[in-house]
Amino acid sequence: MLNVKSLTKIFYPGSINERVALDRVSLSLEKGQFTTIIGGNGAGKSTLLKCIAGIYQAEEGTVSLNGEEVTRLPDYRRAASICHVFQDPMVGTAASLTVEENLALALRRGDKRRLRWAIADSNRVFFQERLLSLQLGLEERLNSPVKLLSGGQRQALALLMTTLKEPKLALLDEHTASLDPKTANTVLELTEKLIENQGITTLMVTHNMEQALKMGHRTIMMHEGKIILDVSGPDRKNLTVSDLVDMFYEASGEELQQDRLLLAKGR
Amino acid sequence: MSAVVIHGAILLGLLYAIMVLGVFLTFRVLNYADLTVDGSLPLGAAITASLIATGTNPFLATLVAPLLGAVAGLITGILHTKFSITPLLSGILTSIGLYSINLRIMNSPNISLLRATTVYDYFSLGGLSARTGEYLAAGVVVVILVLLLYSFLHTESGLAVRATGDNEIMMRSQGVNTDNMKILGLSLSNALVALSGAMIAQYQGFADVNMGIGTIIVGLASVIIGEVLFGVKSILGKVVAVVFGSVVYRLAIALVLRLGFIEHTDLRLFTALLVTLALIAPELSKKFQANAGSKRLSA
Numbered sequence: 001m002l003n004v005k006s007l008t009k010i011f012y013p014g015s016i017n018e019r020v021a022l023d024r025v026s027l028s029l030e031k032g033q034f035t036t037i038i039g040g041n042g043a044g045k046s047t048l049l050k051c052i053a054g055i056y057q058a059e060e061g062t063v064s065l066n067g068e069e070v071t072r073l074p075d076y077r078r079a080a081s082i083c084h085v086f087q088d089p090m091v092g093t094a095a096s097l098t099v100e101e102n103l104a105l106a107l108r109r110g111d112k113r114r115l116r117w118a119i120a121d122s123n124r125v126f127f128q129e130r131l132l133s134l135q136l137g138l139e140e141r142l143n144s145p146v147k148l149l150s151g152g153q154r155q156a157l158a159l160l161m162t163t164l165k166e167p168k169l170a171l172l173d174e175h176t177a178s179l180d181p182k183t184a185n186t187v188l189e190l191t192e193k194l195i196e197n198q199g200i201t202t203l204m205v206t207h208n209m210e211q212a213l214k215m216g217h218r219t220i221m222m223h224e225g226k227i228i229l230d231v232s233g234p235d236r237k238n239l240t241v242s243d244l245v246d247m248f249y250e251a252s253g254e255e256l257q258q259d260r261l262l263l264a265k266g267r
Numbered sequence: 268m269s270a271v272v273i274h275g276a277i278l279l280g281l282l283y284a285i286m287v288l289g290v291f292l293t294f295r296v297l298n299y300a301d302l303t304v305d306g307s308l309p310l311g312a313a314i315t316a317s318l319i320a321t322g323t324n325p326f327l328a329t330l331v332a333p334l335l336g337a338v339a340g341l342i343t344g345i346l347h348t349k350f351s352i353t354p355l356l357s358g359i360l361t362s363i364g365l366y367s368i369n370l371r372i373m374n375s376p377n378i379s380l381l382r383a384t385t386v387y388d389y390f391s392l393g394g395l396s397a398r399t400g401e402y403l404a405a406g407v408v409v410v411i412l413v414l415l416l417y418s419f420l421h422t423e424s425g426l427a428v429r430a431t432g433d434n435e436i437m438m439r440s441q442g443v444n445t446d447n448m449k450i451l452g453l454s455l456s457n458a459l460v461a462l463s464g465a466m467i468a469q470y471q472g473f474a475d476v477n478m479g480i481g482t483i484i485v486g487l488a489s490v491i492i493g494e495v496l497f498g499v500k501s502i503l504g505k506v507v508a509v510v511f512g513s514v515v516y517r518l519a520i521a522l523v524l525r526l527g528f529i530e531h532t533d534l535r536l537f538t539a540l541l542v543t544l545a546l547i548a549p550e551l552s553k554k555f556q557a558n559a560g561s562k563r564l565s566a
Contacts, residue, residue, distance in 0.1 A: 055436075055439075074439075074444075075439050076439045076442050076443055076444045076445070077442075077444075079439070079442030079443075080442055083440065086440075090434075091434065091436050091437060093434070093437060094429070094430045095433060095434065096429070097426070097430060097433060101429075101430075104423075104426060105426060105427070105430055105441050105443075106441055108442075109442045110441075111442070113423040113426070113427040113443060114422070114423050114424065115422045115423070115424055116422060117421060118421055118422055118423045118425070118426040119421075161441075
């Protein structure tokens with residue numbers, strides 16, 4: 001399904017600030033596999049997602065989707081197959097546009113935009129149906145500008161937008177990280193309902209280790225631009241957070257000092 | 268104020284409103300301050316005036332203007348998106364270049380149309396007065412363009428242009444090449460601006476190479492006046508407000524000139540101050556409200 005080969009991304013190459021964000025990362029995802037990625041700040045998780053989405057162009061290596069190489073395609077050309085939910089709820093939706101207008105944009109993801117009406121009455125019925133599944137009351141607010149919604153509502157809407165037209169690959173980049181715990185939980189439940197249970201191939205970055213082990217089929221840990229741990233199947237089933245911390249120590253040869261990771265164990 | 272002055276101001280306001288619709292499209296919808304308009308307004312005037320002066324049908328001559336205007340917008344769009352030149356500089360480069368092109372088109376700094384047949388003459392054919400004909404022509408064109416712009420903003424392409432101005436990252440992640448949307452918006456905008464120039468030239472009876480200077484400021488002033496006076500939320504309301512903003516601007520200018528507050532020489536300074544005030548007003552009111560300790564801002 002997704003095949004990443006020896007991907008290298010260097011920021012500010014040749015300058016004093018040069019930083020290798022991805023160091024020959026290779027990764028294969030099977031169709032329908034839901035994979036979680038954890039790692040500290042600067043481990044390269046987000047960069048990996050952005051290289052797969054085409055927001056960043058990697059210096060070396062290839063990205064293939066269903067056997068087709070997309071390494072040099074710009075992000076908007078990959079969007080037909082790949083959808084991306086960002087950490088910042090403000091990024092996934094257009095604030096001045098209404099709920100239905102945002103949905104209409106997502107309904108045509110990857111299509112050529114034509115000179116026909118963006119929203120037909122039949123679309124509205126469909127939008128309401130799908131919004132109802134969020135159980136946030138948004139079906140009553142089709143004509144509200146999105147800027148009037150809360151962060152959680154906007155993120156839920158962004159999730160719905162990614163699934164309005166089923167993608168081949170979903171990239172979730174810490175999409176609950178900037179929400180309060182309760183809202184984050186709601187959005188996580190929606191993630192299970194709309195994405196995981198629909199069998200959409202997914203890469204989800206999270207800073208919550210427990211969540212990383214609980215959700216999906218496979219967990220990857222990144223450190224300094226490399227994948228240092230990759231568990232799935234029965235091995236993963238019995239894994240606890242403290243195992244994960246130990247394994248991190250073994251694999252990286254360093255103490256796991258990222259407070260954010262340790263503190264995020266609970267919840 | 269005499270009736271002649273008021274009618275003149277309203278008519279000029281309606282004709283400039285076509286340009287203001289274009290500025291609205293770039294400045295408010297695309298969030299792009301496009302200075303191309305200083306060159307594309309006289310471009311439309313120049314090409315239409317030259318064609319009419321050489322005997323072309325005035326309707327045909329008027330229709331050529333938006334085509335050339337669109338090309339001007341296209342050039343600015345390409346400079347900005349493909350070569351990463353800043354929006355302001357891209358617009359300035361195009362409008363500076365257009366100055367020479369406009370001189371070439373007209374073969375002189377100005378062309379008189381005083382004895383030529385213009386589109387307005389066709390609207391006063393059935394025994395209507397010249398002024399009625401002018402109102403009719405301006406009104407018909409403005410209404411059609413308002414409806415067209417409103418409709419466009421509700422098409423898939425129009426929605427993509429709006430989303431590009433709102434949130435480029437999101438629009439790209441939904442599979443839209445935002446560069447193309449900017450180029451599309453800039454082309455449409457400058458097509459409107461050039462059409463405005465063509466209509467103005469025929470109305471005032473001449474095209475002048477310098478008639479475009481400060482167009483962007485007049486456009487911004489009109490957009491902002493429309494928003495302040497008719498603070499509506501719907502897209503249709505916003506587009507209509509822009510037209511009223513343009514008319515109110517012309518009336519205000521006519522009034523202050525009439526009352527002798529300022530002279531013609533001071534007009535640009537007056538407009539610049541007006542726009543500056545309007546642009547800093549939200550910031551000032553924020554500070555003022557913060558000082559006054561009041562609770563909420565009306566966004």
